[in-house]
Amino acid sequence: MAKEITNRSDDYSLWYNNIVKKAGLADNSAVRGCMVIKPYGFALWENMKAQLDSMFKETGHVNAYFPLFIPKSFLSKEAEHVEGFAKECAVVTHHRLMNNPDGPGVVVDPSAKLEEELIVRPTSETIIWHTYKDWIKSYRDLPLLINQWANVVRWDMRTRPFLRTAEFLWQEGHTAHATKSEAMEEAKLIHEIYARFAEDWMAMPVIKGAKSDRERFAGADETFTIEALMQDGKALQAGTSHFLGQNFAKAFDVKFSNSENKEEYVWASSWGVSTRLIGGLIMTHSDDEGLVLPPKLAPQQVVIVPIPKPLPEVMEYIKPIAEELKARGVRVKVDDNDQKRPGFKFAEYEMMGIPIRLGIGKRDMANNMVEVARRDTKTKELVSREGIAKHIDNLLTEIQAALLANAKKFRSDHTTVVDTMEEFKEVLDTKGGFIMAHWDGTTESELAIKEATNATIRCIPNDFVEEEGECVFSGNKSKGRVVFAKSY
């Protein structure tokens, strides 16, 4: 059938691409590396966005919007920052086209060359800090807690739907503070919010930690990350929050007068999560039948399928059930399409990952029952019509918890403590996952391990335990274990 997808065990990447397409999340576009996010995929993003946005606002942040373009000179003001992004920038050089004098079509008008090239933002620190210079004069202007929902462009060589696209949607928070500790607290607060969102809403457990020097954001003094484990044993960096120190304040000369009327540079944080989260969601829960969505984020939580088709008497039985569910705030869809048969619809909704499907026919009416099918376990049960809405409501909560529990179990089954490079390689080759190993803290050892195994340090975990040991690579003294994995 047209809807079949590759099994995960046969080809995980192909399976992933199949899910994205067949579940109707996204399509390739005419533009290299850029995807079209289809309504179903976008609905998922809107749900994530709504929740994150409210979490940001609850903690005092406000939204604003800064330009898509950044003057080239801005980018180079912070040395590490430009170094990190220079290789992947889209550059606007002209502002006009003209009819092709030598044939059909249009060509770039050479007389319309820009005085200074514009960079399509790969991230907005520079344009925002340039702006903050005008906004911040006094300690009374601080803190400045601003977020923007935007698109950015990073010209990556190899793209994959949601995980890495040339253009992607994200939010980027940019905050300014009077003190170092306040900026650090902000970065940690957001780190915490990201982790909470991942676990409570996406049912995707994450390891919270700090990046090593080598993996740190270009221009940051400290990068906090949440790292999730995908079903194929690879890690996904799902969100980062950066303590920027005074780097951008110094680069853009942003100073404020403190209460003693002394000038100081502003302290900063920046943080972001992107549509990549959708990729993480797919690779945390879905199976060979298709997408599996956590109820809290599913665009539709319940679908009701009349069996064998939407006969008037069956629809009469269904209608109040749907109403009761809606009254409880459940996102429910009644499928009244009379062209497709139930079996076809079942497969379709399984592909779309709708958490609960109710199958209702005359037989159920006669028995005063409802057939309840769970997407995550693929189990079905007959439930009494009385109190069905409450039952479903509870079941949604149960499914949300089950998905998280499963993902946690998978993660603990795929987290291995190793003490030698041999073990390290062996684990990586056989089951993958997170590897807890001693590391001496040097970039040299980190690079050498990457060279030998392709695994990188995902993070120095927040729950880092002080423990005497020897670096798996160098044998030098180590203060504790850090998290290694191959990553997306």
Place this chain on the structure above:
RNA sequence: AGGGGUGUAGCGCAGUCCGGUUAGCGCACUUGGUUUGGGACCAAGGGGUCGAAAGUUCGAAUCUUUUCACCCCUACCA
């Protein structure tokens, strides 16, 4: 960016090596009928110029060159 692979109808594919008349198949789609508790069946239809461009040839999906896109493995990165 280096290596490998693939582009033929909405999807999945055959045909390409050994050029030859209107380019095939399954699913999907349209119409009619029969069906209907896990992807229905029968019949009749519609749709592609073979990723794009240039070339070789009497003749190109098929050969040559260029180019674009996508996929996989590296490298780079959210």
